Amino acid sequence: MTTPIAGLGSQSGLSFIDPTLLGGSSTSSPSVQGGTAFQKLLLQSLSQVNDMQLQSNAAVEELISGGSITQVETLSAVKKADLALKMMLQIRNQLLDAYNELQQVRI
């Protein structure tokens, strides 16, 4: 399900983070090198959230088309995807708040 957040992970890259920095190569400039591990973690988490959404969708469809999935498996897959998305949203909100705070510091 391509929600605004999950969709970011499934596309070729976030527009504001350069994906070439993910490898932590020595050619990257010092100011962004420290952030590479965190970016990697973030992108991984985003793609994990997306994967859980995909799994949840697959489980729902398996169930309604009479497949051999149990009811409980479907419901827990949906709930897990839901919680993962909400966790991601909170992380995003915290990051934005942190960024705004940092912006204030300069002034």
Next chain:
Amino acid sequence: MLKSIDISTSGLEAQRQRMNTISANIANLNTTRDAEGNVAPFQRRLVTFQAAQDGPSDLGVGVTYQVEVDAGASPRRVFDPGHPDADPDGFVQLPNIDVITEFVNAMEASRAYEANVAAIEATKQMASQALRILA
């Protein structure tokens, strides 16, 4: 989950059919003629149960039933010369149906029917409980 309702329903049908044969036996307790009017005492019917065929991924299987004529029950002979269907010796051939046995079977069928209904209720409960995962 929903398959278990199918299975319980096969049990319900089998028990109901059993009740039908028991009712037929009791109703024909003293029947001395068959449907065509020939002198042939009513043969007791009974129902045999068999587990349904196993599918490849079946965890539980339902039940199938067969209505059979009880070949082992030979008619009882009662001395009643005044009866229109008495044979030359004065004996009448009556069905070999014992009311007590039939009633006991009827009670058992009724309890089994209740048990299957309880199983369906339990399944329904489980299904609606499971929805609480989403809440």
Next chain:
Amino acid sequence: MQPIFQNTPLPLLELAARFGEQRQDVLAGNVANIDTPGYRTRDLPVEEFQKALTQAMAARSSHAPPGHYGPSAPVILQQLFPETLFRANEINSGHVTFQDGNNRNIEREVMEMTKNSLMQNMVIELMSAQFQMLQAAISGRA
């Protein structure tokens, strides 16, 4: 705006919910007519509907890159789910026809109604969960 919904299981869930609701009416009619002489048991075509669902899922994933969830195109859905799927037909259940011409089987009818309503509850809860997820993403508030 539509792709927001088409990229979720929602279109298929909506179809399943509609099918379930209409089927409940047909099955209730069967139970109500338990004693009607000459009444034949009717039902909606469940297996055909499930086949159509599977086909819709296959059509959708053939348009999407691997690992992605493609959109359910309304045109394809309209083709795969014609109105005939939602019309009740007499079913050949193989059950005994009684002397009044009615091929009743009360256990089967109650069972189908129970299964249908359990499935319907679940489909509706799943739809609600999908909507809630979309809402959480849109409002940015968990």
